[in-house]
Amino acid sequence: SQQGEEDPQALSIQEGENATMNCSYKTSINNLQWYRQNSGRGLVHLILIRSNEREKHSGRLRVTLDTSKKSSSLLITASRAADTASYFCATGYNNNDMRFGAGTRLTVKP
């Protein structure tokens, strides 16, 4: 069964705008990871945040984690058409129980 739930299911924005996606989960975790999947391709790891971290940055990506609310957000700043993809969060206590949500489908219009 899937653990995380991404919100919204779909998001459409103009190039240059920021995109925010949220992930909620149910049980205790050690880490939360965000992945991107282009249509017809495998998943690409974006960023990992540990349960004792609150915020992490990587380039145009900013991830926050609120363990009290069991939620995380992924912010993509200054979006580009190439950011069009599905974004998934994966949560787990150990790597061998990483579970994915249904994803947010982001469309960035040029």
Add this chain to the structure above:
Amino acid sequence: GAGVSQSPRYKVAKRGQDVALRCDPISGHVSLFWYQQALGQGPEFLTYFQNEAQLDKSGLPSDRFFAERPEGSVSTLKIQRTQQEDSAVYLCASSFDRGYGNTIYFGEGSWLTVV
């Protein structure tokens, strides 16, 4: 190798046919995972190996699904007597160690269509 390699990339099987999907993980990676992804959905966990040991197979949907990793490197996911509901992308992933917080690297997937 440079990344996780899966073959075949695309497979069309007739209902009732057996299929075998191969995964070559990144060299030296201890952990190997199989996921099933239906169209428009997120990946669903199938099974997990640590070296040659299959430590978790709780996600395998039926006894028609079988996975092995006999030498702790290459893994094969076998589906017997395929059904139409088996049509999905089968993703293989590997990570360096079993410890939490290791990045999981995914292959491009094997697209299975059962007709």
